[in-house]
Amino acid sequence: MGDEMIMLIDMARQIIGIGALLLGSLAILIGAIGLLRLGDVYQRMHGAGIVDSGGAGLVLLGLLLLAPDWTVAVRIGLIGALLIMTSPTATHAIARAARFAGVEPILSTDKKDKEG
C-alpha cells in the first residue's frame, strides 16, 4: 500500500509541475506581448510585471515540484526569493527615474481633451 501511495504522489507531482510550467510559459508570452503592444512606459511596466511575477513564479514553482533532489529545490527557492526581492525594486527604480526625467503618463483625460 505504501508503494502505491508513493507512486500516486509522484504522478500527481509530475502532472501538477508540468501544468504549472505550461501556465508560466503562457504568462510569459502574455507579458511579452503586453511589453510590445502597450502605449506608454508605465503601461509597459504592467507587461514586465506579468513576466516577473506570474511567469517567473509559475515556472519556478513547476521546477520546484519536479525537483529530483533537495539541493536542487533549495537552489530554485533561492532564485525565486532573489527574483521576488529584486524585480519589484528594479521596476520601482525605473518608474521613479522615468517620472523624474519628465516622462508624462497617458491619462484618460488626455483622450477626452483631444476629442472635445
Next chain:
Amino acid sequence: MTMTFWFGVIMASIGISIIIAILRASLGPTAFDRVLAVNTIGTLVVLSICVYGFFDGRPEFLDIAVLYALINFIGTIAILKFFRHGTLGDHLPPEDKHDG
C-alpha cells in the same frame, strides 16, 4: 508526451518572448523603455538557464542562474543611476546632495 516535448514547448515560448523583448528594446522611444526591456530579457534568461539546466540533468546551471539574477539587478540600478547623475556615484554634482 515525453518530458523532452514539454521542455521544447517551454524553451520555445521563452525564446519567442526574448525576441519580442529585443524588438521593444530596439524600438523603445525613451531610454526607460529600453532599460525595462533589458531587465525583462535578464529575467527570461535566468528562467531559461534554470529550465535548460534542469531538463539537461545538470543542476550546476542553477548556480549560474543565481549569479545572473544578481548581476541583472545591479546592472539595471547602475544604468538608471548613470542616466540620472551622469556618473556612477564617484563624483556627484553638489546640487544633487539634497536632504530627503
